[in-house]
Amino acid sequence: MTTKLITYSNSQPKSKLWMAAIKPPMYSVAIIPIWVGTAVAVAQTKNLNAGVFSTFLTAAICIVAWSNISNDVFDSETGIDKNKAHSLVNLTGNKRLIFWIGNLFLILGLLGILAIAWWQRDLTIIGIILACCAIGYAYQGPPFRLGYHGLGEILCFVAYGPLAVSAAYYSQTQSWSTTNLAASIIVGTVTSLILFCSHFHQIKDDLAAGKRSPIVRLGTALSANLLPWICGSIYTLTSLLTVLNIFPTWTLLSWLSLPFAIKLCRHVLQYHDQPEKVSNCKFIAVGLHFVCGLLLGLGFML
Template sequence: MTLPTVDQQIDSTRKALWLAAIKPPMYSVAIIPILVGSLLAYGETGVLNGRILAIFLLSAVLLLMWENLSNDVYDADTGIDKNKHHSLVNLTQNQSLIFWLGNLSLGLGVAGVLSITLIQQDFTVLGLILICCALGYIYQGPPFRLGYQGLGEPLCFLSFTLGVAAAYYAQAQTFSLGCWGLGAMVGMATTLVLFCSHFHQVKDDVAAGKCSPIVRIGTLGGAKLLPYLCGSIFVILLGGLATGIFSPSLALVLASAPFAVQLCRHVMRYHDQPQLVQNAKFVAIRFQFCCGILICLALLLSAGLQSI
């Protein structure tokens, strides 16, 4: 058996750090809200504009890229990322480059949404997305840094709920109870990713003066709260099914419950062991992705049944 050389090991480590910095799995949180809002509109109106959907998906990915890049930049200012080896600022040693790449992503993303506005001659979608961008900035950017006050989760929930509503409006030019209900489900599923990212970095957060929810209530308190946060998604789902707001096909989303249980058990078991709980956000991403894909499949199933 041939053992890897030191250079090969270093190269492998750097590749792993770059993958962790780029966060490919994270971009599901940008794609899912747009798909959910668009497919719900298709199910309710029978119309789906593919060009607008494609533009919106690309814009959402660019805007999330801005959020991730600028988060690394602003966290570098506070020193909270000094032990985060996969920070893009730490990897490149060029904070200015990451800042301007983030601004470029923001400009291109907003330009994409603006093109939807010009196509439809309706500024509603642009207004909603600009609100989402403002929420993203005050979460991390100076002088606000509301994420450091423990308000990141409410801002995240509101932003991704509005994202679903914006995608729905881009197709239907109106709103519905269903789009707000599914928006709340997607918003909460996405917020879980942010919530679970705090468990392994309590010491760094405290040192930088960041009062994340886990700093405030402790890792055990966070682990005990997590099942209620996950459960709220299924409460909304069952409420929507019971009142007829949601199509019966959305019962399919109940199949994502085992992923929520897995997340809660993982965090409860390892909440106070940073090395073992640090992948909790990726377990949360898996649940968010599964929940979102099942919503999309259910909406497609509902639309297909209606066309028969």
């Protein structure tokens, strides 16, 4: 990840705008919950169902693709993306096409989950993932648009933390675990941090569209000063759970992601009120999310 200035405009090459619209780095939010939940399951059962893991991972990526694509569609209806050159709707000029491409990804993802349920003769995982999808829709979809009321980070925490991580664990064990629930809190917190950081550079557009994101409600300065506390809570909780023997000692490897957290906090504290310079902070947060989650899961595996 880098703090190099990242901006997008209609004057830039289409290939760059398309890559920004597709958001490849953001798919770590699909990978990490499945990885961590599976890692906890393997640590506790000493067994890995590779077929279930690969199917779940593919399904999760498809569902996150649906979420990202449909959010572009729903945002185009409120006008919040009118200045967003790398919106899929703005790039294609065809909202209906983008809407149905998103639905296709959703169907593919749910088919993967249905396959797992069929193999295990257990419908529980379908219920969990449908709950995740419902949260994903309620975040931006009409008539709810809960993200516009400042609830996005809470919804993100629940969907990508306790629900997704628990679903991954259940897909391997068909049971529940308090250790896995504790791990899901860490994953959910880091995932919500990405969404939180994504609001700093678009505060004017959010205000114009009536979106009351946490950054709008708190202001950029106070929000920036909250970041060190949020990041600190991730490492404090991991250490506490290790001391209490809930997590294995190897999960302290996640501390190796601390440089990403420090870089994120410093960058946002310095540029919180300069949209063009702070706009890439969400990608630093993605780097933190990926490395922290990868090492946390590896700690359980080891």
